[in-house]
Amino acid sequence: MKQQLIIITALILLIAGIGYLVIDLFYSESGASDNPYAYGLNELRKSDSSLIDYQEIQHFPAGLSEVYGIAADPANRIYVTGANGVEIYSPGGEKISEFSFPDTAYCIAVTPDGNLLLGMVDHIEIMTPGGEILSRWKPESEASVLTSVATDGTDIFVADAGKKIVYRYDREGTLLNRIGKKDSLKGIPGFVIPSPYFDLGIGRDDELWVVNSGRHLFEAFRPDGSLISTWGKTSTGVEGFCGCCNPSNFAMLSDGSFVTSEKGIERVKVYLPSGEFKCLVAAPDQFDQGTRGIDLAVDSEERILVLDPWRNQIRIFIKKGENNDEK
């Protein structure tokens, strides 16, 4: 009886296997037509909705034809820059003012004294909120592609994706030192930046955080360029970063957590100061497929400001369960 059962089971398995061959050969059109080498991300775009801890409460369109950078000041005013100008919005999204210039700015930061730091493709400008130029200087290299600016109140840090280096300037534009050059003796691995997505920001202890996107790492430096720490995980899962160069942008929450944005699998996430994945702010299905260069800012109320360059929108996210009206 047992022997018969084994034979019958084995035969059923065998016939099922042969049946699979027949079905695959004659009835499975997609199997024969699919590109086996296709770089498919659709499966990776799926995310667990229980991991999304934020909700979008508001979005409004930007007035610029192309947008690249977003920042917030201590009064929660929103600064947006891009092609030929800067727009300033109230925390509620009403436009307060704007000014224009002939160049395109790719990044923006607000200094503690309320001025604006703007990174054009090949030079830096410091402007007043009214658009008056206070200072302007160029990096030394023609190959520079400036992608991010930040200030700790004393110095100005500029990320150069073209030269794969971070410059530290004083407020007059004097180069003080370079940060991140590969130095095995100091344990600095060097930046791997395959595309013009190279962001930096200032941490809660005034340390400089730089995204080494080709290595999927965050690296913290002192102003003198010495490496403090790194974190990051290469993974196609939600807890890590993948592709050629991610994350593309980030911003810091007041507790030292990181808000990150990615391209390829378009999403915004929060990581704890230790580098552990905490939650999703926005899942891939909340962005148009192909969206790149999602810039981020965090205001004093911990609202996450997401600049969506594909939709040309400023999108505001708050933690689920927090009533925005009370604030």
Next chain:
Amino acid sequence: MKKGIALVVLTILFAWQMVSSYAIQRFPKPEFESGYITPETLLPTPRAEILEVMDVAVLLLALSVVTWAVLKRRSRNLVFWISIFSLAYFGFYREGCVCSIGSIQNVTLAIFAGSYVIPWTVLVFFLSPLVYTLLFGRTFCAGVCPFGAFQDLVSWRPQKIGTRLNAVLGVIPYIYLGLAVLYAATATDFIICRYDPFIGIFRFDALFSMFIFGGILLLCGVFIARPYCRFLCPYGVLLNWISRFSKYHMTITPSICVECRLCEDSCPYESIEKPVTVKNPESRKMVVRKFILIMLLIPFFMLLGGWTGSQIHESLAKVNGKVRMADELLHPEKIQAEPESIEMTAFKASGKSVKELYNEASRILRQFYIGGWILGGFIGLTIGGLLAGRLITRYRTDFEPNRGTCYSCSRCVDYCPIKS
């Protein structure tokens, strides 16, 4: 004991493949601090000719040694160890390519497509087992074919499934052979390679479904010995035919059979023919009736099969990429939800007109119409032949291996008390 050896051998061979799969490069490439520069990724070069000569030399040597082990030494142990060597060399080292089973398609393509030049090594891999089989029986299956060796290693608790079921399932290799020849002749696909159940295991790289299929065959192989060889292998069909005419086929006993019946249940492939004594010879009238029946049966099945094949030729042709593409262009509503196929993208980039594609698809369909008749006729002949075979009574006085289905594995030899 052999089961333990088989487990150890399989563990070693799998570990070998596992180690090589750790050598996958991740992105970004490491930046070595010693100044080492990672070499550029190169396309694999064709296998060096000297190594191809070595493959052929190993094949011929393995065939010769296993034939000697079967016919002269009459040693199952030696056959077992040669089969382990073949599994390691032709399976895990050469990763199942080139193989005699798949070479059927290369030979067919060379015959039907004038532009295809068959590599000499492939021709040798196709012909040499056939020549050895014609002379010595299926010694290739006994210890040289890596597929057979793989299944033999896991054949731990073989059960008999009965003559009738054996015969019914035994039709599948003929259908598979017919389809493989049809698709190779029309330059459609090499389906034997596409649905090779073990090559993915040898390479540790296959579609998940093929891993599962290979796993199912091995699992079945624990209880039903060599399921691929018996119920799928298209090359086995050729070897089966040729082996029937082999000049020096293996015998169970080296001398006169004493009919001790010790070997009766020794064959896991149910390939031992029992003695049929001439106690009740059939009457002349019965013989004539059977002959007439066979003469009617075979043409009937051939015609029925041929007609059926011709009627389903369009379905058979759908496997062809050009025919499928022409069908997609004719019926775009069918594929609206699907992403564009890679063939379609390539066709659009080629600059060819749709009319040219339709003409080509039409030519291929005509080929499939004729091929459908031939394939159906062949399957009909097979079924008719098998039925006819059951009508014919063959008389024998000894326990003998069935020359067609015996894999010359020498298991039965161990059971024979007569050793010289």
